[in-house]
Amino acid sequence: MFFNSIEFFIFLPIVFALYWLIGGKNIKTQNLLVAAASYVFYGWWDWRFLSLILFSSLVDYSIGIALGKNEKPSTRKTLLWISICVNLGFLGFFKYYNFFVDSLINSFTFFGSEFSINTLNIILPVGISFYTFQTLSYTIDVYNRKLEPTKDFVGFMAFVSFFPQLVAGPIERATNLLPQFSVERKFDYRNAVDGLRQVLWGLFKKIVIADNCAKYANIIFNNHTEYNGSTLLLGAFFFAFQIYGDFSGYSDIAIGISRLFGFNLKRNFAFPYFSRDIAEFWRRWHISLSTWFRDYLYIPLGGSRGGTSMKVRNTFIIFIVSGFWHGANWTFVIWGALNALYFLPLLLANKNRVNTNLVAEGKYLPSIKELGQMGFTFLLTLIAWVFFRADNVTHAFSYLKGIFSGSLFSWVEIFPSTILGLVFFFIITEWLGRSGEYAIEKVDFINRPVRWGFYLLLIVLMFAFTGEEQQFIYFQF
Structure with a gap:
């Protein structure tokens, strides 16, 4: 279901009317309606992938609860890595499996050897790159104690699958959007x-x-x-x-x-x-993604705290990973690397202040x-x-x-x-x-x-x- 489709122009008024008829004080019922509407919205494209988003929600909700109950550093780190591996594993399989297979075959062919492995007829789930990063932000923020784990599974489902931004963002942080599902909403004209x-x-x-x-x-x-x-x-x-x-x-x-x-x-x-300049461009373009990579990849890698070589390394990493996030094609990797090259003179001249x-x-x-x-x-x-x-x-x-x-x-x-x-x-x-x-x-x-x-x-x-x-x-x- 697309925003510019007839189906959506029928769907939205119905959900809007039911939502406010329920009343802002009935938070749990409203959240249930939002979650149900979001699953209808997503399932309209291909209902088979509803199980994927539900499983992702179950995994991160459960890990969030477990993180809230555990203080042992090694256990908490294990739980975090389970969330990262499950989420990125699904993303990697659906989005990048055939890309890596084709690249491996081409590498062997380039060096004069034959190598055969089957590709799969994989359908890429709509929005998987967006809701994967959204739910990962929850687990990482709970792990870093920036957010208390929620015990409201329906509210968490609504947060992960919120239909307005489910398939193409903005990529919302759990610290911003999730708490909004636990407070009374009042209609503001x-x-x-x-x-x-x-x-x-x-x-x-x-x-x-x-x-x-x-x-x-x-x-x-x-x-x-x-x-x-x-x-x-x-x-x-x-x-x-x-x-x-x-x-x-x-x-x-x-x-x-x-x-x-x-x-x-x-x-x-x-x-x-x-x-x-390019630094300003990336502060203004797809802000939710660029800040996600800044906070969850660039800063953990050391950010700009090290020497010049570390700054250059980290800059190329986030731009190339950002390019690869966009699609399983070398064109996106080059696009990311090219933007890193654009950014490099500003970084070396210490003029990357946006x-x-x-x-x-x-x-x-x-x-x-x-x-x-x-x-x-x-x-x-x-x-x-x-x-x-x-x-x-x-x-x-x-x-x-x-x-x-x-x-x-x-x-x-x-x-x-x-x-x-x-x-x-x-x-x-x-x-x-x-x-x-x-x-x-x-x-x-x-x-x-x-x-x-x-x-x-x-x-x-x-x-x-x-x-x-x-x-x-x-x-x-």
Whole structure:
């Protein structure tokens, strides 16, 4: 069941009505409804994998209880490693088994030997990368005594399977989301309206921006040998806005829907294409994942406390692991390594302190310096996105070779002016709303006729420029 499907537009009002009819004081009954609705939502795609998410919930719930009862360090560490091995074992099998088999066969072939082992016809469960990290955060935080283990299994099931963010995030920390299942939720009209506004913006990002950009990105990437360098660069540009509109759009919808039910999820995107360097970009892009790797991998490895060699090592580890998390393909590994290389000069020059101030704060336009910084950072990101989008490494290098050929400055062979106009409208709206949590958050302060006129404009654009329906990109991760 997808957010942009007819089934979901029927499912959501029913669950919303039942949820608030039960009443916020009936916490356990509400949690049971959320858990049941989440299992229906997930099972709509493939009911067979419900047993997987249920088993994962049982394992980590039980380990959390055991950690709460044990003080012996060796026992606690054993329990933690059971959780890590079970969760990452499932993730590794479903997502990476065939990748490792194929890579092993190719390695033997490269050295002139024959090696045969069967691959399996494995279906990748939707959202497994997201809920695996979410439930792992619970076990690790309980182990580190940052969180008391819960004894409410229904509430824990609802936390692991919470349908708004189950299949593509944000990856919620147990310390933030789980306690919200144990307190009374009260319907807040202003919070609900703000949630609907964010849902509207998320749908616009997905339906108008991402799906329309996907059409041209697919045409150009799938036929890259037929186009000149400038057209290939435009294809990478379309993919950059496809993946941003698609993924941040999903996050906006998930956060907005959660507010309808009285839950507050963490922000996942903060206008990343307005970043002035790569460090700032990664502070603004997929925030829930980058902070997860920071807290549960980078810092335990030593973070930035050691010498230069340790800092460089740890930086490459988290970026490469982050790339591998995205998919079982060497293109993702290279994408991660390339971003680590981008980050390296900032690290060595000790300039990796992320800009926390708003770009062009208090101004309508950025300075020439800021514009140059944003343009250069976006160009680096664009090059990296080629590896993310390419089918394989050969495809990626061939595509980049085409971009930097002598035809880079030729006139583009595909120029969909309407779609580029919509992207320009999107960029301007994001720029004007960059001080908010999301682009149109502060529209609420505009007078009512203008505000409703803007909402109507977004709705009209969604109906007028509905792109060919595309599955959310991150469902496959």
